[in-house]
Amino acid sequence: MMSSANNLSRRGFLAGTGAMLLGNAFGVKASTAEPIIDIHQHVHYAARPDDVLLAHQRAMGITHTILLPAGTPAFGTSTHQGKTNGLQAQCAGNDACYSIAQKYPGEFTFGSNEVPDLSDAVQEIEKYLKLGGKVIGELKFGMDCDSKEMQRIYQLAEAYDVPVLMHWQFQMFNYNFERFPKMLEKYPKVNFIGHAQTWWANIDKDHTDQSVLYPKTKVTPGGLTDRLLSDYPNMFGDMSAGSGLLSMTRDEEHAREFLVRHQDKLLYGSDCDDHIGSGEKCQGTQTIAEIRKLAASKAVERKILYDNAQKLFRI
Known part of the structure; x- marks a missing residue:
């Protein structure tokens, strides 16, 4: 019969081996992989099952994921008469994101969201902020970015000291991007995170045709997005989606400088x-690889993949 010390040692060895094998199965080094925070994922995205989401994140090497919920299905102008419910991608709402975060507390946290022009929008968002929501968003609705309904949400973010993640898409979501500096000035205590096509297209000073959502030309520094990141302490950039990846691949020389500058x-x-x-x-995965390829130093890479999010979301 083995001694209790030997039993403990054997159990510890088997547990460690099992964790390593599980990590390898998902393409992750369980004990040695550098941590990565993914600030932008969704539950039921394009009908993806929850277990597949979990496996996908682990395979990418993500150590912590923030789940961004959709709002309640609604059929007004802000959701284009219901056509863009579920964040236009079948994404699930607050309770689904909260449930996964409760099931995997070390790997997932959740945001809070609601259709801004619903009468109980503030109360619904506040409900999940009280439960520990780390962010409001993503706000992806057909409304003016400076409307009274949106400003009520900004005020709530200020009260709970959480960031707001904005999906900018010309004539589709969060209208009048050019007016947003006024919101940054009006709510200096609120940290805003820019995301999506119009946000990333406007890194280029020469981007004048806003109907072009995925420009592939070389970039001239000094576009509105570039200036917002430089001029406002409360403005951040979300590197996600095809638009974030394209912002780097369209002009890698510019991207190297952009990653250093911001x-x-x-x-x-x-x-x-x-x-x-x-x-x-x-x-x-491609976005992670491109950041690693273009970052001027390991320190810059780690800031973008982990440190900045850890600080901003207090993870």
Whole structure:
């Protein structure tokens, strides 16, 4: 019969081996992988099952994921008569994100969201902030970015000291991007995170046709997005989705300088509906690889993949 000390030692060895094998199965080094925070994922994204989401994040090497909920299904102008419910991607709402975060507390946290022009929007968002929500968003609705309904949400973010994540898409979501500096000035205590096509297209000073959502030309520094990141301490950038990846691949020379210039303001996110977590169809993995490729130093890379999000979200 083995001694209790030997039993403990054997159990510890088997537990460690099991964790390593599990990590390897998902493409992750369980004990040695550098931590990565993914600030932008969704539950039921394009009908992806929850277990596949979990496997996808682990395969990418993500150690902590922030789940961004959709609002309640609604059928007014802000959701384009219901056509953009579920964040236009079948994404689930507050309770689904909260439930996964409760099931995997070390790996997932959750945000809070609601359709801004619903009568109980503030109360619904506040309910999940009280439960520990780390962010409001993503706000992806057909409304003016400075409307009274949106400003009620900014005021709530200020009261709870949480960031607000904005999806900017010309003539579709969060209208009048050019007016947003006034909101940054009016709510200096609120940290805003910019995301999506119009946000990333406007890193380029020469981007004048806002209907072009995925420009592929070389970038001239000094676009509105570039200036917002430089001029406002409360403005951050979410590197997720095809638009975030394209902001780097369209002009890698510019991207190298951009990552250095805004190294304290950029946050890795995937916003990826892939099922595998690797390969050419996984845009989240490609974004990690591009950041690692273009970052001027290990310190810059770690800020974007982990440190900035850890600080901003207090993870």
